[in-house]
Amino acid sequence: MFNKKTIDIAVLGAGPAGLTAAHALADKGVDFVLLDREQHTNTHSYALALHPETLELLDSLHIVEPVLKKAQRLSRATIFDDNHRQRAEINYSELPVKYPFLAVIAQDKLEAILVKTLADKGHRPMWNHRVRCIEQSAAHLAFTVDRLTEGMTGYAVAHMETEIDKVFEYKANYMIAADGHESIARTSAGITFPEINQGLDYAVFEFETNSRLLTEMRMIIEGSRTHIYWPMGSQRCRFSFQMPPGFAQRHSFNKDHQWVDSDAQHVPELSNRHLNLLLKRHAPWFIGSADDVKWRAMVHFEKHLVDQFGKKRIWLAGDAAHMTPPAGMLSMNIGMHEAADLAERLSMDRSDEVRQFRLNAYNTDRSGEWRRLLDMDHRIVGHDATARWLLDHHENVVGNLPASGESLEAVLKQLHLTEAA
Ligand SMILES: Cc1cc2nc3c(=O)[nH]c(=O)nc-3n(C[C@H](O)[C@H](O)[C@H](O)COP(=O)(O)OP(=O)(O)OC[C@H]3O[C@@H](n4cnc5c(N)ncnc54)[C@H](O)[C@@H]3O)c2cc1C
Numbered sequence: 001m002f003n004k005k006t007i008d009i010a011v012l013g014a015g016p017a018g019l020t021a022a023h024a025l026a027d028k029g030v031d032f033v034l035l036d037r038e039q040h041t042n043t044h045s046y047a048l049a050l051h052p053e054t055l056e057l058l059d060s061l062h063i064v065e066p067v068l069k070k071a072q073r074l075s076r077a078t079i080f081d082d083n084h085r086q087r088a089e090i091n092y093s094e095l096p097v098k099y100p101f102l103a104v105i106a107q108d109k110l111e112a113i114l115v116k117t118l119a120d121k122g123h124r125p126m127w128n129h130r131v132r133c134i135e136q137s138a139a140h141l142a143f144t145v146d147r148l149t150e151g152m153t154g155y156a157v158a159h160m161e162t163e164i165d166k167v168f169e170y171k172a173n174y175m176i177a178a179d180g181h182e183s184i185a186r187t188s189a190g191i192t193f194p195e196i197n198q199g200l201d202y203a204v205f206e207f208e209t210n211s212r213l214l215t216e217m218r219m220i221i222e223g224s225r226t227h228i229y230w231p232m233g234s235q236r237c238r239f240s241f242q243m244p245p246g247f248a249q250r251h252s253f254n255k256d257h258q259w260v261d262s263d264a265q266h267v268p269e270l271s272n273r274h275l276n277l278l279l280k281r282h283a284p285w286f287i288g289s290a291d292d293v294k295w296r297a298m299v300h301f302e303k304h305l306v307d308q309f310g311k312k313r314i315w316l317a318g319d320a321a322h323m324t325p326p327a328g329m330l331s332m333n334i335g336m337h338e339a340a341d342l343a344e345r346l347s348m349d350r351s352d353e354v355r356q357f358r359l360n361a362y363n364t365d366r367s368g369e370w371r372r373l374l375d376m377d378h379r380i381v382g383h384d385a386t387a388r389w390l391l392d393h394h395e396n397v398v399g400n401l402p403a404s405g406e407s408l409e410a411v412l413k414q415l416h417l418t419e420a421a
Helices: 016-028 052-060 064-070 107-120 184-189 272-282 330-348 352-373 385-392 407-414
Strands: 002-012 032-035 072-074 076-080 086-091 102-104 129-136 141-153 159-177 195-208 217-222 225-233 236-243 292-305 314-316
Touching: 002 016, 016 032, 016 107, 016 330, 032 129, 052 064, 052 330, 064 107, 072 225, 086 385, 086 407, 102 225, 129 184, 159 184, 159 330, 159 352, 184 314, 195 272, 236 272, 272 292, 330 352
Parallel strands: 002 032, 002 159, 076 217, 159 314
Antiparallel strands: 072 102, 076 086, 129 141, 141 159, 195 236, 195 292, 217 225, 225 236
């Protein structure tokens, strides 16, 4: 009845973080399995930009070329105030990095490339494999995996339902848990996921327009709210308008694996009329048609950070460990680095003692990095008018800039800000 399997590393979740871990493990020749409960990659653009350092990471995994082929390169990001005045600018082309730009690529396209290139390395995600009941012992991890199928049920009205087709009992030495914000691995390890700040509600619209699109990312800061514009290539762009608290449901931050959200079509706040009103009010500089809406959603973005990045044999990467505001695309970009970092630490020396030592250092390094990214120790300072205005909007700006890694310092400098020692 139960099939037993033994593996060195289990990667849980085939989102951007889990797929990155799989690439890094494949390159190192490590024995691993990549499990995901869904049938395929997700179907929307969600986190749609890669930072310069993430492009370098993809380069080191030999997969940057196909990503760049599908991406739009952006060299500029600007920050505007409520009088539609530009307050600050980031010029990526001046950064001392190999890829001095943001690469705009819809998350579904990125995931599809990660899956395709992983197949070229001889590995595939095991879709329809849902992990439950993870237990840690001193010697190993044991967990149960349900293989799912869709079956037709119902007498009067037939409908599809997910059924368990087979159950597997796995043993693994370690788990890279990239299973998203509701991580079962995190819960099993007993790691808490405190809210570090109030969540933010957004109305998100993606549409095609008839006008020439501005080729920069733009943040519009109005009091405590931040609206966001991204050009996406092929006459398509995304506007995310921050709405009052309570606008979106808490459970709205869930990946939708369907192409069309039929509910969203009929919500008045997501109507074309409301979109045109929001554009007029918050982005009067946008001139062009906005009727051809391809995706609309109300999303509640929470802000969470784990109190530790792993315990014993379960180690976290991506949304399983953090959730951040939407403009900076931080959670996905940093999550991909974390996943590759875990793969590297687990493959360098395979003795348990050395692995434990390196994993404990992972916790210290990653916690330190997030303290810096979110400026939790209030080290960012600046004294001229630009800096003062940005610091007055600390909540809107910090942890919400599309920048990370070593270039963050240079980006802050362009914004007239520095990190005090
Ligand atoms: C509507 C929406 C809009 C978004 N917009 C933005 C944005 O504008 N900016 C931004 O920065 N971010 C945005 N995001 C967030 C972004 O998509 C995430 O940061 C990113 O997906 C994180 O990648 P990840 O690999 O860590 O986790 P995920 O992409 O969540 O992947 C986790 C994977 O684990 C699998 N999984 C979970 N539990 C199990 C289990 N028990 N067994 C097997 N598999 C399991 C899931 O099926 C999933 O494929 C948005 C998300 C949503 C839902």
